Amino acid sequence: MKDTILLVGHGSREKSGNDEIERFAALWRARHPHWRTELCFIEFAEVEVEDGLDLAATGSERVIVVPLILNAAGHVNVEIPSHIARARLRHAGVRFDYAPHLGVCEPVLEVLRRQLKQCMHALDMPDPTGTGVVLLGRGSSNREANGEMARMARWLFEEGDHELVDLAFTGIAWPRLERVVQRQVQLGMRQVIVLPYYLFTGTLIQRIGRQVEHLRLQYPQVRFASGTHFGFEPEIAQLLAGRVDALMHGALAAVPVSDEAAQWEAHHHDHDHAHPHEHAHPHEHAHDHAEHGH
Structure with missing residues (x-):
């Protein structure tokens, strides 16, 4: 054929x-x-x-x-x-x-697991109990699409020792990155890792970079690390x-x-x-x- x-x-x-x-x-x-x-x-x-x-x-x-x-x-x-x-x-x-x-599957989880490990190595205090994780994707009005991201965040949580693995969206759905980071800081996280849930670069990836830089200024007492889009993994x-x-x-x-x-x-x-x-x-x-x- x-x-x-x-x-x-x-x-x-x-x-x-x-x-x-x-x-x-x-x-x-x-x-x-x-x-x-x-x-x-x-x-x-x-x-x-x-x-x-x-x-x-x-x-x-x-x-x-x-x-x-x-x-x-x-x-x-x-x-x-x-x-x-x-x-x-x-x-x-x-x-x-x-x-x-x-979709939600082991190969995609492996990519996120590796990015999380690399971010932890980049931090001054690689202690997962004091490091919050935010899985950041593009929101949808489709609850199944948002639910797939929630499953992946749960899988990441169960894989390691991070007390907080939260979900945030760049648009349409809630909560947004700034609010999730605010909550994690209030709960005592001294470090925050942002993992973008995107395959390729674009306007939203660029915006995420600007948002993380803004958060560094807003929370100077908190160390931030971020992953990147992963279509070439x-x-x-x-x-x-x-x-x-x-x-x-x-x-x-x-x-x-x-x-x-x-x-x-x-x-x-x-x-x-x-x-x-x-x-x-x-x-x-x-x-x-x-x-x-x-």
């Missing part, structure tokens, strides 16, 4: 974010020269999902759609399936298989490649995509513009989309 892999990145207003995803795709092609691989983006890029699907379908018998996305919100559950459903109508002779998003590519291989050989079932998904309209998808709490906090940039590749 003539297979084509279609990697789907989120896309960013910040060019460096899209450049990183392009570089990820280039490394992927180098590692898997026997696979034909194409790349598209959900938004903020020249080649978006509709065009990517058409490109991948050309000359192919099967297209395996691989989302470079950590959590299952509107993009994963509604938007990409709708594009796949419409592509099936345009390319009747082509089979489209949809791979799972990265080996576990990510290995996890995706394993799923592609399993789909190709029938060892993994594709994510179901219903015919009704073709009726989806753009205003239904989860860009989280209208979370009611946002209107009470106009200084929060609710319009910033996920950079989670997110």
